[in-house]
Amino acid sequence: MSEQEIIGKGTWIDKLASELIDREKSLGRNTDLLRVESGLGASGIPHIGSLGDAVRAYGVKLALENLGYKSELIAYSDDLDGLRKIPEGMKDFGLEEHIAKPVSLIPDPYGEHDSYGMHMSSILLEGLDEVGIKYEFRRAKDTYKQGLLKDQIHTILQNSTKIGDKIAELVGQEKYQKYLPYFPVCANCNRLYTAESMEYIADERKVKYRCHDAEIGGKMVKGCGYEGEADITKDLGKLAWKVEFAARWSAFDIRFEAYGKDIMDSVKVNDWVADEILQFPHPHHVKYEMFLDKGGKKISKSLGNVLTAQRWMEFGSPKSILLLLYKRITGARELGLEDIPSLMSEYNELEDIFFGRIKVDNPAKLTKSKGLYEYVNLLNPPKQASTHVNYRLLIELAKIFKENRNERVMKKLLDYGVIKNPEPEIEKLIEIAGNYSDEFDEQEKTEIDLDETSKKALKILSETLGADEEPEDIQNTIYQIAKSNDVQPKDFFKILYQIILGTSRGPKIGPFISDIGRKQVAKTISEYT
C-alpha cells in the first residue's frame, strides 16, 4: 500500500463519493446539498437488481455525508411508463385492455394500492424499508401533473431537431429525427405511445398529437384516432427516456445516479442533453452490470426468474442483501438464492474483523473490510458483535429437525456450546435457515435395494429402537445387529442413512438417532421391512 490517503471508509463507495465531490468543485457548483437519485421501474415485478440501484445510491449518500456534505436520496417511480407486457403470473387479471396505458392509470389487480404501478413500486419500497434504506419518494405522475418539468420539456421540444440528429449520431436511433421525444397520454383512450406527437406549439406549450396504431412489445395496439393537444405544463404525457433523465436531473438538481448497462445508450444521450441543451452539467455516474441467473441469463420480468428482495429475505438476513450489494459494483454477477449461505458467513467474518477477533495484516484490506462492514450496517455499526452461528450448520440441523424445529435446534446449539443463551436473533436465524433447508433439500425418495438379510437386520433394529427401554449405546447396538446378522456394517450404515436422510452419509448415527427420537426412527425403518 502506498502512502495514499484513505478516503472515508476505504471502499469503492467512498471513492465514488470523493470523485463526485471533486467534480462538483471543478464545475464550481453549489455543494450545499448533493442529491442522488434512483429510478424505480413500476411496470414489472421489481427484482433484486432494482433494489440494488437504490441501495447503492443510498450508500453514496451515506459516503457523502460521512465526508461532510449534505445529501438526499430521491426514489423516483417511473409510473407514467406504459404497460408493454403482462408479467409472468399475472395473466389472469384481464390486463390486456390496459396495454399501453401508463401504469399509474391502471387499477391494481390486487386491489391493494391506487394503481398497478403503485403496487409494483410498493414491492420495492417495502424491500427498501426492510433493509433500512431511507429515501424521498417521488412519482412521475405527480411530477408531470405539477408541471415540475415544464421548462425542461419546453427547451427540449424547441431543440427537438438538434436532439433527434444527435441521438442518431450517438446511438444510431433515427426515430427522433421524425418524431418529437414526447409521448402524450391520449385524452380519449388513456394510451401512451399510440399518441403520435406531430408538432410543438411553443407559444402555447402544447403538443399536437393523433392517436394511431402502434407496435408495442411485438404486438399491434390500436389507436383510437383521436386528435388533440397536450399541455406540457399539466397534462399527462411524458418525455421519451432518451431525454427524460436529463429533464429530471435538471429539475431536481441531481448530482449522482447509477445505471445498469442496459440503459447505457440512454444515459449517453441524456448526459449530452443535460450538458448541451439544458445547460445543466449531468450528474456523476457509475455503471453496473445486470444480475444474471445461474444459467447466465438476464433476470427478466417476463422470464419468470425474478428474484425479489422479499424472496431473498425468506432465507437470508437483510444484511446479507446489503453485503451483496455493497461488496462491489463491477463485474457480471450470476446470482441465486444459493449464494445466501456464503454471504451469511461472510457477514460474520466481517463482523469479526471489525471487532478485532480476526487479525488482518494488510492495513488497506483491514480498512476496506471494516468499511464494508460499516456500510452493510448503513454506517451505524452495532456496539458489539452479535452471537455467531454458522448458517450452514443451522441448515444441517434444520434438515434433521423438522418438528419443533426452533426449540430442538436451539437445544442442540446449546449442547454444542455454540451459543450460551437462546436469543431472539438466533430464533430468526433458525427460521430462515429452516426455510432454506426446506426449500433446497431435495428429499429424493431413493429406491433402496434391500436383500432379505438386510431386511431382517432392519427389523431387529426397528424392534430394539422401538422398545420402551432405551438401548445404552445405539451406535454399538447397530454395529452388533449388523454383525450378528451377516450384514456388512459398512453397508448397514449406508442403508440407514438412506432411509433416514436420503443420503449415503451423515452424522454419527447413534447420537443422531436419539436426537431425532428413536421411536420415530423405528417407525420409519419398519416401513422398509
Added chain:
RNA sequence: GGGUCUAUGGCGCAGCCAGGUAGCGCACCGGACUUUUAAUCCGGUUGUCAAGGGUCCGAAUCCCUUUAGACCCGCCA
C-alpha cells in the same frame, strides 16, 4: 454494426475498480479420534493468475493488443 463484462489449482470461486508474500470451499494425500460407515480435528499437495506487450522498485491487480465466452444496445421504456 456498437458497447460492457468475464477468464485465477482437478472442480466451483474470492482477491482486481486504492499495485506490496496467490487465497478459500470441494476434491485429493497423511495423521489423530471412532469397535470398521460417517462426522470431527490437525497437517499436506496442487497455480507459467487466458496469450502477448507496456508502466512501475514491484502487476492477478493499472494501460494497450489478441483470443474465447457471456451479456446489453441497435423495438420501447
